[in-house]
Amino acid sequence: MQINTAQLRKEPVGAERNYKIDELAGENNDNRVSGEVSLIRTNRGILVTGKLDADIKGICSRCLGEAYKRITFHMEDEYFPLIDIISGVHLHPAPEDFIIDNSHVLDLNEAIRQYIIMSTPTKLLCRPDCPGICPVCGHELARGNCSHTSGSSDHRWDKLEQLKKESKV
Ligand SMILES: [Zn+2]
Ligand SMILES: [Zn+2]
Incomplete structure (x- = not known):
């Protein structure tokens, strides 16, 4: 999900916007992800928090058939802009930081992909009594x-x- 943060970043620290998410994301965009995220203006960028559900598909550890599961994860990440919205000055976030690009767009997809990987259990079952x-x-x-x-x-x-x-x- 891509969100333009230009308006929010012109507002005072603490300003907030909420967005509903219901779309395909994750590795190869094959996870349906839904929930709500909140974007809060910080003095350095934008803090994203939220609780999302994702449907994941894997392999049953008992029968090797297809296994499906819904997982829930909490996001909390700060995003740092490449350009100061007011002065137009170029900024230099650390390489590991999530960034807001030159068009002021914040892209949640990479964070969501990482949260799905972290929240996916190593062993899935196609059904509890497989x-x-x-x-x-x-x-x-x-x-x-x-x-x-x-x-x-x-x-x-x-x-x-x-x-x-x-x-x-
Ligand atoms: Zn047999
Ligand atoms: Zn099974």
Whole structure:
């Protein structure tokens, strides 16, 4: 999301604007991001705060199928201008700072991309009770049992089970 900050930066320190966000962002723009951010004029630039939700897509750590999850993160970053809005003087923010460009535009996309990466759990599940895959043949157990998982889970004990049954008769 790109926001022109020219008007806000002509206002006194503490002036505030709120913006609703509902758009595609993140790596390759494949996360729907929604929520609200607040931009506050500081003596050096603009402070952006907000709470956003993002829909992420990944791989289930049990069955390797597609997994979807909604994450929530809080933003808080100060953006520094390349040009002083009043005097037109060029400024020199540090290389690691988020910047407001020569057209006074503040771009939230890079920050959002970083927050999504930081907030994404390392292990996703396609559903909380995903049964995973058969360790022998790789069959997806959500589709039902395979020959390895129906009945006894370990065939080495089949003979013993058989003997037990017979001895009971
Ligand atoms: Zn799964
Ligand atoms: Zn199997």
